[in-house]
Amino acid sequence: xxxxxxxxxxxxxxxxxxxxxxxxxMYVVQSGRVEVVLQSENGGERHLAFLEAGNFFGEMSVFEKxxxxxxxxxxxxxxxxxxxxxxxxxxxxxxxxxAVNLLxxxxxxxxxxxxxxxxxxxxx
Amino acid sequence: MGLSSETSVADAFAGLGTGDAxxxxxxxxxxxxVVGGGPAGSFFSYFLLKMxxxxxxxxxxxxxxxxxxxxxxxxxxxxxxxxxxxxxxxILSAEGIVLPDTVVQRGVxxxxxxxxxGDVAIESPVHEQxxxxxxxxxxPREGGDTPLESFDDFLQGMATKxxxxxxxxxxxxxxxxxxxxxxxxxSHSARSYDLVxxxxxxxxxxxxxxxxxPAGFEPPKTTRGYICEFRSTEEEILNILxxxxxxxxxxxxxxxxxxxxxxxxxxxVVMVGDDLDEELVHAFLNDPVVRRTFPTNTVPCVCxxxxxxxxxxxxxxxxxxxxxxxxSGVTRLYKDGIGAAFRTGKAAATAAVFHGVSGEDFEQHxxxxxxxxxxxxxxxxxxxxxxxxxxxxxxxxxxxxxxxxKEQARADARPHMSSLLWNMFTxxxxxxxxxxxxxxPGFIGNLILSLGSALVPRQKNANVKNSEV
Ligand SMILES: Cc1cc2nc3c(=O)[nH]c(=O)nc-3n(C[C@H](O)[C@H](O)[C@H](O)COP(=O)(O)OP(=O)(O)OC[C@H]3O[C@@H](n4cnc5c(N)ncnc54)[C@H](O)[C@@H]3O)c2cc1C
Numbered sequence: 001x002x003x004x005x006x007x008x009x010x011x012x013x014x015x016x017x018x019x020x021x022x023x024x025x026m027y028v029v030q031s032g033r034v035e036v037v038l039q040s041e042n043g044g045e046r047h048l049a050f051l052e053a054g055n056f057f058g059e060m061s062v063f064e065k066x067x068x069x070x071x072x073x074x075x076x077x078x079x080x081x082x083x084x085x086x087x088x089x090x091x092x093x094x095x096x097x098x099a100v101n102l103l104x105x106x107x108x109x110x111x112x113x114x115x116x117x118x119x120x121x122x123x124x
Numbered sequence: 125m126g127l128s129s130e131t132s133v134a135d136a137f138a139g140l141g142t143g144d145a146x147x148x149x150x151x152x153x154x155x156x157x158v159v160g161g162g163p164a165g166s167f168f169s170y171f172l173l174k175m176x177x178x179x180x181x182x183x184x185x186x187x188x189x190x191x192x193x194x195x196x197x198x199x200x201x202x203x204x205x206x207x208x209x210x211x212x213x214x215i216l217s218a219e220g221i222v223l224p225d226t227v228v229q230r231g232v233x234x235x236x237x238x239x240x241x242g243d244v245a246i247e248s249p250v251h252e253q254x255x256x257x258x259x260x261x262x263x264p265r266e267g268g269d270t271p272l273e274s275f276d277d278f279l280q281g282m283a284t285k286x287x288x289x290x291x292x293x294x295x296x297x298x299x300x301x302x303x304x305x306x307x308x309x310x311s312h313s314a315r316s317y318d319l320v321x322x323x324x325x326x327x328x329x330x331x332x333x334x335x336x337x338p339a340g341f342e343p344p345k346t347t348r349g350y351i352c353e354f355r356s357t358e359e360e361i362l363n364i365l366x367x368x369x370x371x372x373x374x375x376x377x378x379x380x381x382x383x384x385x386x387x388x389x390x391x392x393v394v395m396v397g398d399d400l401d402e403e404l405v406h407a408f409l410n411d412p413v414v415r416r417t418f419p420t421n422t423v424p425c426v427c428x429x430x431x432x433x434x435x436x437x438x439x440x441x442x443x444x445x446x447x448x449x450x451x452s453g454v455t456r457l458y459k460d461g462i463g464a465a466f467r468t469g470k471a472a473a474t475a476a477v478f479h480g481v482s483g484e485d486f487e488q489h490x491x492x493x494x495x496x497x498x499x500x501x502x503x504x505x506x507x508x509x510x511x512x513x514x515x516x517x518x519x520x521x522x523x524x525x526x527x528x529x530k531e532q533a534r535a536d537a538r539p540h541m542s543s544l545l546w547n548m549f550t551x552x553x554x555x556x557x558x559x560x561x562x563x564x565p566g567f568i569g570n571l572i573l574s575l576g577s578a579l580v581p582r583q584k585n586a587n588v589k590n591s592e593v
Contacts, residue, residue, distance in 0.1 A: 005225045006213060008252045025250075028217035031225070054220050082250050083214045090554075091215050094467070094493060097175075097474060098218060 006030055007081035010074035019071040023061040024085045029053050032078030036070050050075060059102060062088060148444065148482035150318065152182045156476075157307055157317040158288075159295045159330060161189030162202045162260075163462050164450020165323030166279035167469030173286035175477040185288040186317075188295050188307070193261050193277035201261030202276055202325065203351055203431035204461070205385060205394035207232075207369065208256040210248070210552040212463040221282070223256055226273040229387035230257040234368045235549050237528065238413050239521045240375070244528045245368065246542045253367065255550060257385045257392075264353035264390055264427035272388065295324075297333055298446075305445050318445065319481045321472060323465075325451040326432045334448075342439040344451075350395040350405055352428040358389045360423075365391060370417055371549050373515040373524075376407050380512070383549070384418050390426075391418065396433065396458065433458070437498040442486035447472045454494035457501040458508065459551025467493055504555035507548065523574035530574075540567040541574075
């Protein structure tokens, strides 16, 4: 991976955001792949998704003052760019269409979660 | 989870903007011409087609651009320092636009400020490479053997993937026929369009042709900049400059500011000053502070130019069926011109797709984006004037240096001066925000203390090193 390229390089397994920690930034994968996992109180974890170049994560903490809802770590070497809350919100104020862009992805994620929930309930 | 935002603009707006149809609304089959395929033209075309697609509007977009950005040297280059600002890199990412490694020649993580009284390295507040150093064309004149890709070509590719057609022709004039703008070509043929977006920059005669236009455009004020590319090996350039952009605050008459930017085996020197001429360029390159940072006598200059910089807003960058984006219209003062091309290009595209292409539509839905840049530039002028005063006095130079050095040395210090210098040089924040920061009691207090210590004779001030970074 090119060291002169944009963002920060995370080694395989290195954690980018920790579930339960406070956070004010969103992240966009520039290259490689990251894994989103949900950690349970008994120390177990559940795989939620893999994200690739162009995908974003950590957006929930930008829009609500809540702690990170999942842990995201590099799956193989990954390069990830941090987006400041201030920069993002300033731009959304000028160009609300950017928020529509993010909303579309977030709504797609809710749809996927809903269908997983339905499958889970059906299996019980 | 995991859908790219790139695929998804404005779907929620589908169906909007189709209330009472007006003659100035874009319809299926509408034809749009874009004069100039630099950043402003490509961003405008990309967003226009993306948003039109989201509301199932079928339009034709022709980008007129005589240049091929695949050439090395001036033939393929829209002469510029090639810094994509921290804020633009972030916003592009949030838009789903990731700059490829082949386009980014170096990710920048710090700026080193050089003065005769010493140097200070200012690290990125997030310790991450979020500024891109790149080439607009296919690199300098002698760069044919280096594996790099042009930024302007990458942006144009985004627009063509969305369906824009690139026509390699120079536009020689614009006329009005039955209420429609008509572009004229060197071959004396002409073609009418429903909308013409002028994205021809300021380094072209085309914008002068618009001076007589009934909409009463007034061309922007300009000044000349100087760019020179030095070539060595990648290792050597890394050795000398690291991953930092080097900026210079020097007390040379007529000198405004200059930067040296590492890009693979090349280093770009960019300079701005009043009545910039050979004498000023020589005075800068031979200044001892520049020599100790970058010995230009040991690396050859392989490409140079003196392009125009837009210094002020056009009075009215729109009319019925015509809109001026990027440098041809309104841009940011001295910094982040590519960011301004993005902002004005997208604002014009949004206005055209969701509202219409009359002068009134652009006034209401495009001009606010330009006005916010123009108003911010007014504050920027005050900032640059203050900077000029401060850099001309050794005492204030030393105070700035001491304050920034102390902040950089302590992880828990609030980086008042560092943030100001970082934002001023990187163009990452609006000038208004930087200006507000200078009224912070911490900034004022620390500056007064630093001024005090700068007034103390040098021997007593032994704890502040004239460090070379
Ligand atoms: C010395 C200097 C350093 C700079 N450094 C930076 C920097 O580091 N970072 C930054 O963000 N900005 C920088 N800028 C500003 C930046 O270059 C501009 O803001 C940016 O290029 C504007 O993009 P644009 O698309 O509006 O115009 P341009 O990039 O000028 O593109 C205009 C295009 O229109 C085409 N064209 C012109 N006339 C015609 C015609 N008649 N028919 C068809 N096509 C035509 C041209 O070929 C060109 O491709 C710098 C500027 C200068 C002068």
